[in-house]
Amino acid sequence: MIISLIGMPGSGKSTVGRQMARQMGVPFVDSDSEIESRLGEPIRSYFDREGEQPFRDIESSVIAEILQRDSEFVLATGGGAVLREPNRQLLHKHSTVLYLRSTPEELFRRLRHDTQRPLLQVQDPLQKLRELYALRNPLYRRCAHFVLETGRPSVHGLVNMALMQLELAGILDPARVAATVGAEKSA
Template identity: 80%
Template sequence: MSAARLVISLVGMPGGGKSTVGRQLARQLGVRFVDSDTEIEARIGEPIRAFFDRSGEAAFRDIESQVLNELLAREGEFVLATGGGIVLREANRHLLHQASTVLYLRSTPEELFRRLRHDTQRPLLQVRDPLQKLRELYLQRNPLYRSVAHYVLETGRPSVHGLVNMALMQLELAGIIDPARVAATVGAEPAAC
């Protein structure tokens, strides 16, 4: 492995598993885990939904871009879980692609709906027909996620453990991480927590 610093960014639809997979991936790699939404909430001092409702999407996207710039300028190695709409701005897509290795966790709208149907915290899904909203978001965002991603991981059936191993294998095959750093354990049982 080269001396380049390891920064992995996860992109994908709301509820696609970015935070869950990112946390486990960071643990496997022995690096920090950073969630951009958590960083944004610390900055604004309130839940994203409250800020979104009060100030609107454009103001939220401005803060999201500022936080992304600051996060990717940080020293050290880490895994970054991003918000689902971070790819809406071209500058964010460019920065993510240039400053990190981007993994797109791709989920279908139907899979996402099964996971999110009872979620009340995601502002864009608080509508009469959340499945239709997810389909609209997917049509808009899937091409953007693909354009920024270095690698696409299908989230359909794999467990979190399976997704983390798929990510590790992809990163090893690409020469981004040294196989000696962490061995992907496909088929192995997850460690007891």
């Protein structure tokens, strides 16, 4: 079982993915970290020097390699992973895809001080987020098996919503991970 998380930059893919993996007892894989490991440098510096298309080529290659692994894991993808049709097809075919949907305004509140996301280093980041959302939202929806609204829930709440959705769909055995919505963690 492979669970892939897709969504806009700042939607919580890495944070939620890490927690989901922990609760499911499987490894967490972050495609951006794998890309940086391959590049030997931060994505931002490669992106600034080489441009978006060479970066997207590497991203596609890394996603394809990750999805070939013969193990269970939770994968957090980069926000632009869905821009290429082969990536969408691979993710949809080889994993259960959860789209963490956030509005551009929510994302702006979370990211307004972030200097590490190359596409947001512009004069008007909110407008850029609106443009990215208009382009990407239909792609995320086409790729996803499930859409989770990230609006106000805490990370813990989002993780539990995701796990419950997977349980209700028969993808995740409830005995394997008991959803804990509203429950306190016991020590």
